[in-house]
Amino acid sequence: xxxxxxxxxxxxxxxxxxxxxxxxxxxxxxxxxxxxxxxxxxxxxxxxxxxxxxxxxxxxxxxxxxxxxxxxxxxxxxxxxxxxxxxxxxxxxxxxxxxxxxxxxxxxxxxxxxxxxxxxxxxxxxxxxxxxxxxxxxxxxxxxxxxxxxxxxxxxxxxxxxxxxxx
Amino acid sequence: xxxxxxxxxxxxxxxxxxxxxxxxxxxxxxxxxxxxxxxxxxxxxxxxxxxxxxxxxxxxxxxxxxxxxxxxxxxxxxxxxxxxxxxxxxxxxxxxxxxxxxxxxxxxxxxxxxxxxxxxxxxxxxxxxxxxxxxxxxxxxxxxxxxxxxxxxxxxxxxxxxxxxxxxxxxxxxxxxxxxxxxxxxxxxxxxxxxxxxxxxxxxxxxxxxxxxxxxxxxxxxxxxxxxxxxxxxxxxxxxxxxxxxxxxxxxxxxxxxxxxxxxxxxxxxxxxxxxxxxxxxxxxxxxxxxxxxxxxxxxxxxxxxxxxxxxxxxxxxxxxxxxxxxxxxxxxxxxxxxxxxxxxxxxxxxxxxxxxxxxxxxxxxxxxxxxxxxxxxxxxxxxxxxxxxxxxxxxxxxxxxxxxxxxxxxxxxxxxxxxxxxxxxxxxxxxxxxxxxxxxxxxxxxxxxxxxxxxxxxxxxxxxxxxxxxxxxxxxxxxxxxxxxxxxxxxxxxxxxxxxxxxxxxxxxxxxxxxxxxxxxxxxxxxxxxxxxxxxxxxxxxxxxxxxxxxxxxxxxxxxxxxxxxxxxxxxxxxxxxxxxxxxxxxxxxxxxxxx
Numbered sequence: 001x002x003x004x005x006x007x008x009x010x011x012x013x014x015x016x017x018x019x020x021x022x023x024x025x026x027x028x029x030x031x032x033x034x035x036x037x038x039x040x041x042x043x044x045x046x047x048x049x050x051x052x053x054x055x056x057x058x059x060x061x062x063x064x065x066x067x068x069x070x071x072x073x074x075x076x077x078x079x080x081x082x083x084x085x086x087x088x089x090x091x092x093x094x095x096x097x098x099x100x101x102x103x104x105x106x107x108x109x110x111x112x113x114x115x116x117x118x119x120x121x122x123x124x125x126x127x128x129x130x131x132x133x134x135x136x137x138x139x140x141x142x143x144x145x146x147x148x149x150x151x152x153x154x155x156x157x158x159x160x161x162x163x164x165x166x167x
Numbered sequence: 168x169x170x171x172x173x174x175x176x177x178x179x180x181x182x183x184x185x186x187x188x189x190x191x192x193x194x195x196x197x198x199x200x201x202x203x204x205x206x207x208x209x210x211x212x213x214x215x216x217x218x219x220x221x222x223x224x225x226x227x228x229x230x231x232x233x234x235x236x237x238x239x240x241x242x243x244x245x246x247x248x249x250x251x252x253x254x255x256x257x258x259x260x261x262x263x264x265x266x267x268x269x270x271x272x273x274x275x276x277x278x279x280x281x282x283x284x285x286x287x288x289x290x291x292x293x294x295x296x297x298x299x300x301x302x303x304x305x306x307x308x309x310x311x312x313x314x315x316x317x318x319x320x321x322x323x324x325x326x327x328x329x330x331x332x333x334x335x336x337x338x339x340x341x342x343x344x345x346x347x348x349x350x351x352x353x354x355x356x357x358x359x360x361x362x363x364x365x366x367x368x369x370x371x372x373x374x375x376x377x378x379x380x381x382x383x384x385x386x387x388x389x390x391x392x393x394x395x396x397x398x399x400x401x402x403x404x405x406x407x408x409x410x411x412x413x414x415x416x417x418x419x420x421x422x423x424x425x426x427x428x429x430x431x432x433x434x435x436x437x438x439x440x441x442x443x444x445x446x447x448x449x450x451x452x453x454x455x456x457x458x459x460x461x462x463x464x465x466x467x468x469x470x471x472x473x474x475x476x477x478x479x480x481x482x483x484x485x486x487x488x489x490x491x492x493x494x495x496x497x498x499x500x501x502x503x504x505x506x507x508x509x510x511x512x513x514x515x516x517x518x519x520x521x522x523x524x525x526x527x528x529x530x531x532x533x534x535x536x537x538x539x540x541x542x543x544x545x546x547x548x549x550x551x552x553x554x555x556x557x558x559x560x561x562x563x564x565x566x567x568x569x570x571x572x573x574x575x576x577x578x579x580x581x582x583x584x585x586x587x588x589x590x591x592x593x594x595x596x597x598x599x600x601x602x603x604x605x606x607x608x609x610x611x612x613x614x615x616x617x618x619x620x621x622x623x624x625x626x627x628x629x630x631x632x633x634x635x636x637x638x639x640x641x642x643x644x645x646x647x648x649x650x651x652x653x654x655x656x657x658x659x660x661x662x663x664x665x666x667x668x669x670x671x672x673x674x675x676x677x678x679x680x681x682x683x684x685x686x687x688x689x690x691x692x693x694x695x696x697x698x699x700x701x702x703x704x705x706x707x708x709x710x711x712x713x714x715x716x717x718x719x720x721x722x723x724x725x726x727x728x729x730x731x732x733x734x735x736x737x738x739x740x741x742x743x744x745x746x747x748x749x750x751x752x753x754x755x756x757x758x759x760x761x762x763x764x
Binding site for chain 1: 179180182183184216217218220364365366367368369370373405406407408443444445446447448449460461462463464465466467481522524525526530531562565596598600604609612613622750754
C-alpha cells in the first residue's frame with residue numbers, strides 16, 4: 001500500500017501516544033469504534049499522519065489498510081497538519097449564491113496559499129467547507145470556532161479579521 | 168414566580184452573531200439592578216429569523232428585539248425591565264406600526280407559519296428536561312407504553328399520513344410496520360436517527376436538536392417500542408457542536424429521569440440511545456451508507472434489497488428516520504392521526520420546515536403547512552428579494568433537487584408537485600436566486616459538490632458526474648458547443664438510470680432542471696459566448712462607460728496588470744487583451760462607471 005508521507009515531519013510525543021492508547025482501550029469494546037478512535041486521535045494530534053494511523057491499527061488489531069481507507073473517505077479527517085488558525089470558507093448553497101467563491105479567492109490571494117494548504121509560518125490553514133448551517137448570515141467564514149458572517153463578496157472585512165490573529 | 172421572562176436565542180445563527188456576550192451582559196445587568204428574583208433569563212433554541220440575530224424576546228409583553236448588541240443591554244434593563252417602557256428602536260421593525268407594537272404572530276414572517284416540528288424551538292430552554300416536560304414532553308411516550316400496543320402506535324403513525332422529511336417522502340408508518348413484521352424472530356433491532364444534515368443550505372435538523380433535543384429522544388423511544396427495538400443511534404454531523412452538546416445533556420437527563428434505560432414507565436420496555444458522529448460525507452445521508460458508517464467503515468451504500476427493515480445495522484432489522492420526521496411523532500400520538508392529516512394536501516400531510524436562504528430578505532427557518540405556495544414562502548414570509556432585484560428561481564432539494572422558475576411560483580409545495588416540476592422536497596433547503604445568479608454556474612456548483620462527494624463505489628456516479636462537470640466547465644468557459652448540451656442530457660439520463668444509490672440517481676437533477684427551465688442561458692453561453700447574469704468570468708468583458716467616467720485615475724492605479732489607461736480628468740479605457748477580469752476596478756470606482764457584461 002502506497003501512503004504518501006506528510007511533508008511535515010511527525011512530531012508526536014510519548015504523552016500523546018499514551019493518551020491515545022488509553023482512549024483506545026476505553027472504547028475498544030464498543031461496536032464500530034474505529035470512527036470514534038479516529039475522531040479522538042485527531043483531537044489529540046490535530047491531524048492523522050501515517051504514524052498515528054499505524055498506532056491505531058496496532059492497538060485495535062486491524063489492518064492499516066482499513067484505517068487508511070476510513071481516514072481518506074471522510075472529509076473531517078486530515079492527513080496533513082492544519083494551521084494554528086483554521087480558516088473555513090462555507091461553500092454551502094446559501095453562501096455560494098451570495099459570493100462565497102469570491103471570498104475564498106480573496107483569502108487565497110491574501111494568504112498566498114490554495115485551499116487545503118498551510119501558510120509557511122504555520123499560522124493559517126485554509127479550506128472550503130460544507131454548509132456550517134449559519135445560512136442566515138451568509139456568506140460566512142469560520143476561524144477555529146469564531147464565525148464571521150454577513151461578509152461582502154469584495155472581501156473588504158478580511159484584512160481586519162486576519163489582523164486579529166496575526167499578533 | 169417571575170414577573171418577566173427574557174428569552175435569548177442560543178442557536179448557531181445567533182451564537183455566530185454574538186448572543187453569548189449579550190446573554191452574559193443581560194445576566195450581570197439584571198443582578199446589578201437587583202432583579203434576579205423578578206426576571207428570568209432563558210437561553211432557548213432557534214426562533215427562525217436567523218438573519219436578525221442576536222434575537223431577544225421579553226415576556227409578558229412579547230417584545231421582539233433584533234440585532235441586540237451588548238451595549239444595548241443596559242437600556243433594555245433600565246427602560247424595559249425596570250420602568251416597563253419598551254425600547255422601540257431595538258424592536259424588529261416589522262412589529263412596529265402606526266397603531267403601536269404588533270404581536271410577532273402578525274408579522275409577515277410568522278403570520279403564515281404553523282409550528283409543529285419546531286413548536287418548542289425558541290420557547291423552552293433545551294438544556295432543561297423539566298421545561299420539555301412542562302410542554303407535554305414525554306407524555307406521548309407514556310401513553311404509548313401504558314395505553315397502546317405497538318401495533319396501535321404504528322397504526323396512528325400510518326393513518327396520520329406522515330412521510331419521511333429527509334427527502335424521499337416514504338410513509339413513516341409503513342417503514343415501521345415493515346421493521347416490526349419482516350423478521351418476526353429477530354433477536355435485536357435498531358432505531359436510527361439521521362442527523363447528518365448534508366444538504367448545503369439546510370439547517371432545520373440542527374435547529375431541532377439545538378432547540379428541542381428531547382423530542383428526538385422521546386420519538387426514538389416510541390419508534391423503538393413500535394418496532395421492538397431497545398437500542399438507538401443518533402448519527403449527527405461533527406460540525407454541529409452545539410447540537411451534539413445539547414443532545415448529550417438531554418440523553419443524560421432522560422436517563423436520570425428513567426425515561427431512557429430499563430423498564431421505562433414500569434412497562435417492562437427498555438430503550439437507550441447513543442450518539443455517533445459523522446465525519447463529513449454527504450453520501451452518509453443515504454440510509455445504507457449511514458449504517459455502514461455507524462459500523463465504523465467507509466460510508467459506502469449497499470444495494471437494496473435487502474432493505475434495512477430486514478437487514479440494516481449489523482445485519483439486524485433497522486429503521487432510519489430523519490430528525491424532522493421524529494419531531495412530529497409525539498404530537499401525532501397525543502393529538503391523533505386526524506389532527507395531523509387535517510393539515511396539508513391530499514398526499515402530503517402536516518407541515519414542512521424550510522431553511523430559507525440566498526437572495527431573500529428574511530433568511531431563516533420557517534415551518535408552513537404542506538401545500539403553501541412558493542410565492543407565499545418567498546414574498547409573504549421571506550419578505551421578497553433584496554435591493555429590488557427580480558426573482559429568478561428557487562432551488563429546493565439541494566444537490567439532489569432542482570430549480571423552480573417564476574412560472575411555477577404558485578404551485579402548492581408538496582412532495583408530488585415538486586417532483587412533477589423536476590425538483591424535489593429534499594430535506595427542505597430553499598435557496599432563492601435573483602437575476603444576478605447564472606443558472607449554468609449553479610448547475611456547475613452542485614455538480615462540483617457531487618463529484619467531490621460521490622463515494623466512488625459505482626461507475627455511473629463516479630465517472631458520470633465528473634464528465635457532467637467537465638462539460639459544464641467547458642460551457643461556462645466559452646468553449647461549449649450545441650452538441651455538448653445534447654451530451655449533457657444523454658449523460659443525465661444514463662446516470663439517473665444506472666447509479667447504485669440515491670446520491671447518483673439524483674445527482675443530475677440540477678442540470679436537468681436548469682436545462683428544462685433556463686435552456687436559453689445555456690444557449691447564450693454556447694452560441695453568443697455570453698453569460699447573461701454576468702457571473703461566468705471567462706465570458707465577461709469589462710468596459711468603462713465614457714459618460715460616467717470622471718477621469719479620477721483610481722481604477723488605473725488599482726489595476727494589477729496596467730490594463731487601464733487614461734490621463735487625469737480624461738476618460739479611461741480598458742484594454743481587453745490585458746485585462747485579467749479581477750474586478751478590482753469595479754469595486755474601487757466611485758461613479759459606477761465600469762460595467763461587466
